Amino acid sequence: MVNEKKYYLHRISHEWEVSYKLVGIDPYNSEKVDNGLSASYLSIGWSNYADSELLRKYIETTDIDEKRKIFNELGDESKSIYSLRKFLNFKKDDVIIVPMYNKKFAIYKVLERPKSYIDVDEVKELVNQGGKVDIGFVVKVEILNGPIPRTYAESDLISRMKVRQTTVEIGDIKDSVEKAIKATAPINIYEKVEETLSESYLDIIRDNLNPAEFEKLIVWYMRKIGADIVEIPSKNNFSNSVADIDVVALFDNLGIVIQIQAKHHKGKKVSEKHAINQIKKALEINKEKPYEGKYSQYITVPWVISTAESISDDTYDYANEHQIRLIDGIEFAKMLINAGIDKTINIVKE
Incomplete structure (x- = not known):
């Protein structure tokens, strides 16, 4: 179903200083900080497409066939483009696991569909302060739990956090994600x-x-x-x-x-x-x-x-x-x- 809540893992894979500030986390100790913005935002690169009307259209439509047609029209055949595609598929109430430095992770809920950073004034201002920064798209989120140690998660979620793709679906382990949302103590002593x-x-x-x-x-x-x-x-x-x-x-x-x-x-x-x-x-x-x-x-x-x-x-x-x-x-x-x-x-x- 189109509106069914989905579960993802999204890795902050580049532009650490800006990307972590956008989401309100210190990149070196994985602790919450005030980002000076009205909200928290997860981000991804691909700034070369930030002004793409095709991708704005992709975000707005919910028709799967239309989305596929738009990406084909985009004509980018690089393998890593699929992480951008997954990111742009985020929708309200989706749940996102974000692995972080210092063996921690956080869990976020999506508040609205992604946008080009150009279309979010406070994000555009912050990104432009850093000179040439590769931030292309952002999604507004709220934190559900974390940052917490990875030992608070069950083994299948810990294992999944080792994958190196930037953005992947993890709906097959959604039960473990839901447990992690409520976790307040470590689970895996061996880990x-x-x-x-x-x-x-x-x-x-x-x-x-x-x-x-x-x-x-x-x-x-x-x-x-x-x-x-x-x-x-x-x-x-x-x-x-x-x-x-x-x-x-x-x-x-x-x-x-x-x-x-x-x-x-x-x-x-x-x-x-x-x-x-x-x-x-x-x-x-x-x-x-x-x-x-x-x-x-x-x-x-x-x-x-x-x-x-x-x-x-x-x-x-x-x-x-x-x-x-x-x-x-x-x-x-x-x-x-x-x-x-x-x-x-x-x-x-x-």
């Missing part, structure tokens, strides 16, 4: 323990391993989870200065080979676009001339594993666009914990 251990584990990895030793840790992990063959390829395999693959793990029964670019960083928040470009270029070369002829019959699954505590959301969008799994340091630490830490995790110092 809390895992979060604490993973942060300490990541500190140990960053402080005690160099890049070559970090690659060996990835080799250990792949063997631990059942890889049949794991190797660190020669650094001379690619004459191209950009292309690079650090670890290759073959899972014969699954028919896949995971090819990994490893990045050892001390920084907490970084971009990994260079790493994505390295493995992307390597895979392009391998497609023309399969890597040493050994893995051509297997499905290639490209990964980038970084020790950065977090990675910019636009980098996740870039990785998704090229179908590359991007794993930050916290996630990899959790993967190691879940694989089971034992005495075999003994990395020889170089």
Whole structure:
């Protein structure tokens, strides 16, 4: 039904300072602040379409066929445009989960249909204060709960908050969302323990391993989870200065080979676009001339594993666009914990 309440997850994926101010949240501690506006607004980019009469028409119509026709007429074939389409489908009373920094999230109710930021005077004034800021559309919302720790949510909602798309429907777990609206205390003890251990584990990895030793840790992990063959390829395999693959793990029964670019960083928040470009270029070369002829019959699954505590959301969008799994340091630490830490995790110092 057209007017049925829907449930979404929307990630504040760029323009942190302005986007968080619009919704009345401090971006660094995920606490409520006065945004100086008459209301709170969730936002999305695509400022190049902010003055589009086609998209104004899209927002106004409720006819599904007409909406589809308008987007086809828009002619933008980029994959990420679908997040904008979902955002513009928000309507009154829809419920939106917003993952935030510091392992928190908030839940909002939509008060009215989205608008171009140009059509909301107070938003236009705030956005224009920041110079060239990529805010294209906003939706007026009110907060239902939060920001609260993610441990207040059930496991399926916690898991869903890890998706990296900017805007997705989550109606299949609406019961968990409704429970989160009323949540006042943590639910998942395991998640809390895992979060604490993973942060300490990541500190140990960053402080005690160099890049070559970090690659060996990835080799250990792949063997631990059942890889049949794991190797660190020669650094001379690619004459191209950009292309690079650090670890290759073959899972014969699954028919896949995971090819990994490893990045050892001390920084907490970084971009990994260079790493994505390295493995992307390597895979392009391998497609023309399969890597040493050994893995051509297997499905290639490209990964980038970084020790950065977090990675910019636009980098996740870039990785998704090229179908590359991007794993930050916290996630990899959790993967190691879940694989089971034992005495075999003994990395020889170089």
